[in-house]
Amino acid sequence: KAQPLEHDGEEVAERLGVRLTSPNRVVFPGQGITKADLVAYYEAVAEVMLPHIADRPLSLVRCPQGRAKYCFFQKHDTGGFPEEIKSTTITEKDGEQQDYFYVDDLAGLIAGTQMNTLEWHIWGSRRQTVETPDRLVFDLDPDEGLGFDTVISAAEEIAARLTDMKLKSYPMVSGGKGIHIIVPLKPEVEWPEVKEFCKTFAQNLAEDEPDRFTANMSKAKRKGRLFLDYLRNERGSTAISPWSARSRETAPVAVPVSWDEVKTLKAANLFSLDAAAARAKSENPWPDYFKIKQSLKGKLG
Numbered sequence: 524k525a526q527p528l529e530h531d532g533e534e535v536a537e538r539l540g541v542r543l544t545s546p547n548r549v550v551f552p553g554q555g556i557t558k559a560d561l562v563a564y565y566e567a568v569a570e571v572m573l574p575h576i577a578d579r580p581l582s583l584v585r586c587p588q589g590r591a592k593y594c595f596f597q598k599h600d601t602g603g604f605p606e607e608i609k610s611t612t613i614t615e616k617d618g619e620q621q622d623y624f625y626v627d628d629l630a631g632l633i634a635g636t637q638m639n640t641l642e643w644h645i646w647g648s649r650r651q652t653v654e655t656p657d658r659l660v661f662d663l664d665p666d667e668g669l670g671f672d673t674v675i676s677a678a679e680e681i682a683a684r685l686t687d688m689k690l691k692s693y694p695m696v697s698g699g700k701g702i703h704i705i706v707p708l709k710p711e712v713e714w715p716e717v718k719e720f721c722k723t724f725a726q727n728l729a730e731d732e733p734d735r736f737t738a739n740m741s742k743a744k745r746k747g748r749l750f751l752d753y754l755r756n757e758r759g760s761t762a763i764s765p766w767s768a769r770s771r772e773t774a775p776v777a778v779p780v781s782w783d784e785v786k787t788l789k790a791a792n793l794f795s796l797d798a799a800a801a802r803a804k805s806e807n808p809w810p811d812y813f814k815i816k817q818s819l820k821g822k823l824g
């Protein structure tokens with residue numbers, strides 16, 4: 524097996540003092556990727572991934588017996604997790620207090636991998652400002668059979684409409700079938716208004732271009748169309764974190780790309796762990812992502 528990752532995962536875990544059991548257990552059987560390989564991958568991307576994932580409530584996709592077996596989403600800290608995965612208490616809509624996971628360093632990513640986390644899903648807000656999202660995500664879901672060129676032009680259309688509203692957006696291939704269009708925000712506006720903004724945006728698009736888009740989740744309405752899933756922008760909803768691996772057949776990664784690059788892509792799942800790790804070291808597809816300051820203030824209703 525090729526060993527392109529810079530460091531050995533077992534050594535990385537040891538250096539950081541994070542307990543790693545069964546480092547040689549295969550988690551992606553199709554590729555022979557082990558738990559230690561995944562640790563090495565997160566070490567390679569931590570510098571670029573942590574600014575996206577740190578301090579956000581998480582939903583983890585855990586696969587205790589590897590990708591091909593039973594996997595489940597876990598949102599709440601029910602105990603038994605390593606201390607490197609931290610916990611933050613959030614008051615739910617019904618007033619109940621719930622503990623959510625978060626991480627803010629590489630040790631946290633390794634500890635999550637130790638717990639067989641194959642996907643890291645993030646809230647749109649951070650624990651310190653949990654009621655005011657600092658990113659929107661438009662999750663573009665093509666109906667079966669639509670070509671990727673259709674997904675690309677749809678993503679460009681969404682970006683153009685956002686640009687018209689003076690909102691800069693950034694594309695990410697999901698590692699699955701679609702593209703996520705992400706809008707960084709100053710955390711100023713609260714969830715209900717943010718959701719309303721996204722809903723109106725999606726409905727306007729579907730109304731203007733009913734042959735291409737739907738904002739309706741129902742499978743029937745999706746027929747031959749792209750579903751613009753705006754419901755990721757709701758308090759408690761998640762989207763896959765930039766640079767997270769996906770628990771899918773080919774072990775792909777959700778990877779930030781540039782708008783120029785998007786045009787050249789053939790599918791959303793073509794970045795392997797090695798390709799993503801190499802990219803993390805060599806280029807920054809979103810150079811101003813954390814620099815630009817934009818807000819939905821003055822753009823609502």
Ligand code: ATP
Binds near residue numbers: 582664697755791
């Ligand atoms: P694709 O490009 O193939 O659509 P995706 O990651 O966008 O990949 P979706 O099915 O569109 O997959 O889901 C979008 C997001 O919604 C996911 O990244 C995840 O964060 C969240 N999600 C989907 N299903 C669940 C679930 N059962 N429980 C919790 N969150 C979910």
Ligand code: MN
Binds near residue numbers: 662663664697701
């Ligand atoms: Mn999607």
Ligand code: MN
Binds near residue numbers: 662664752
């Ligand atoms: Mn979706």
